Amino acid sequence: MNLIIREAKIIDPKSPFHNQIVDVQIGNKTIEKIASNLPNPNGFKEIKLDNLHLSEGWFDSSVSLGEPGYEDRETISNGLIVAAKSGFTSIALQPNSYPIIDNQSQINFVKNKANDSATQLFPIGALTKGSEGKDLAEMFDMKNAGAVAFGDYNKNMDNANLLKIGLQYVQDFDGLVIAYAQDSNIKGSGVANEGIVSTRLGLKGIPNLAEELQVARNLFLLEYTGGKLHFPTISSAKSVALIKEAKTKGLQVTSSVAVHHLVLTDEKLDEFDTRFKVSPPLRTDADRKALLAGVLDNTIDMITSDHNPIDIEHKKMEFDMAKNGTIGLESAFGALLTVLPLEKVIEKLTAGKNTFSIENNSIKEGAIANFTLFTPEINWTFTKENILSKSKNSAFLGVAMKGKVYGIFNQGKLVL
Template sequence: MNLIIREAKIIDSKSPYNNQVVDIEIADGIIKKIGVKLKNTDKVEEVKLDNLHVSQGWFDSSVSLGEPGFEDRETILHGLNVAGRSGFTGIALQPNSSPIIDNQSQVNFVKNRANNLATELFPIGALTKNNEGKDLAELFDMKNAGAVAFGDYNKNLDNANLLKIALQYVQDFDGLVIAYSQDSNIKGNGVANEGIVSTRLGLKGIPALAEELQIARNLFILEYTGGKLHIPTISTAKSVQLIKEAKAKGLQVTCSVAVHHLVLTDEKLDGFDTRFKVTPPLRTEADRKALIKGVKDGTIDMITSDHNPMDIEHKKMEFDLAKNGTIGLESAFGALMTVLPIEIIVEKLTSGRDVFSIENESIEENKKANITLFSTEENWTFEKSDILSKSKNSAFIGTKMKGKVYGICNKGKLNIYK
């Protein structure tokens, strides 16, 4: 693939061309030249789009796809194409398939299913066998097969000693442990954030304490063991403060926040719409503002769509019985543009590669062309017709958006969607 991207504003704090409007010449997947009004002597394809911006390719640290086992929700092939159309050149795949990704053969299976696609797939291996929280999975074998981290998706590890052992064990091969933090006993049968809204609606509440207590426990264990710990999708103001204090101590801890926790609050539950039933639950406006502040001051390392497709049979039912989860790839950028500056959005959508020890090159000459193309100007409303995923359980239908994704350029492939 040889082409020239015309008049693109580069948003990349690591690039010497940051905030400059330039042409980018790409040949065989490598950035050959960056400059103004580059000559097209070989008559290669040119890309010229309105209000064109480019950045390093975006990376989503938490995506569920379903395959194997739940192909009716999403397949790997279709899901990666959706991710590409949403601006992501790489995703970390959660292990919550059937069978669970808890061994080397399952890691190899999902990697092989993703071969030769513009969006790369990086498997997360289950931390415990079958995600049951009893025995550690084959962590070293999965690491050798290509797993970038280990965690049980949206499942708290009640056994503190098992987390201690895991953090000690993975240090031998520089592994990363993911610890979803929500105390299952305090959560109980809760389905929504404990507060004014849940009380008014008569929904069983999940106290913020359920998350914060578990984060505090996991950070104490990390301080004892050393190693690297990632806490995904935090949702409360106190969680932000706990992680900020841990980082000040020098602990190797990172965290993420989901797009829906930065944009939506538990006020959305008034209609008992199960599209808004997620885990951790949507919190208060005060929590949302604290999360935004945590993103801006660097406490929160990255933003994820936490894309979790669900079939209609498990989603369109009574609120108490419905499964947790929302899809989020297609709406991630447009939603974030309504609450954060573009420079921070790009930083938080690319920094996950560093956390997961994945190659993360800036936009410079002689570097790999791993690029997302987008516009920052358009105002629009996300509707059901904008959903590209097989599942339609989006919490963002009817939400005002800003900016549009044009596509991606990665692995010698150009996927542009006008």
């Protein structure tokens, strides 16, 4: 597609046009010219939007969809449209489908499903066969097929020796291990953050300790083995401190935090609404503020929506029985701007590409055109009408938002 984007403010510290309002001309998937008042002698399509801002395309490091096996929750094709309209030019797909994505053929299947999409799909392969935590999966084959990392979604690796062997094994091909941290014995049958709210409501609690013990253990393993380890969706102040200390030692450790843990707290559970049942659970405001501080000082490397569609049959039920998870792609940007400055939001929605070895494309002449279009100033409220996913389990219904996504340009396609 040949295109000229008019009067866009560039938000990209790596670009020579950072913080400038310019026109951007795209031809054959490449940024051809950037300047003010570009002529259009060849009749390129033009777009001009109110208070338009452009940044490098955003990446979400944790997206669950459903296909194969759970197409009633979400399909790959619709999920990628949702991601595009939410501002994401690339996503890392979690392996928690049916069957679990734990072999080369499953990696090929999901990649082929995404071939014609504007948003690129990068699959995460399961770390263990069937994500059962018993035997390592065929990681080298999956890496060759296109897997960008290996982890069992929202499942703790109870077997420390197996995680040790996995960290050693992937070093032969520079692989990335994802280690969700939640001690299953300490969690027990807990369903909410252990604290004042869970006690008041009579809900079984999950203490911060369940996460922090595993973070500490896994960091000890990483220090012993070397390699690269990623902690997804950390939720406690102590986890931030442990990871910060590990980074000062020079360990190759990264982490992400989910949008809902930066914006919401366990106070939302007062009405037993299962939309707020997530894993790890929503924590206290003290934890939320520590997570924000971790984002601001770069202890936490990236922010994810942790988008997890759940069908109504498994969500609209007793709190103890309902499945964990919230959708989050559609609300991610608007929610983040209520708690973080714009440039930090953009930084944390793009930095994950470095960890997952995905190409970065700065906004400069000659670069591949891969960017997100948005406006940061609009104030609005997230409602059901804003949900684009097949599943409607959003923890952000009724939440005040700031800033809206217009769409993306990637793979030679414009999605608005």
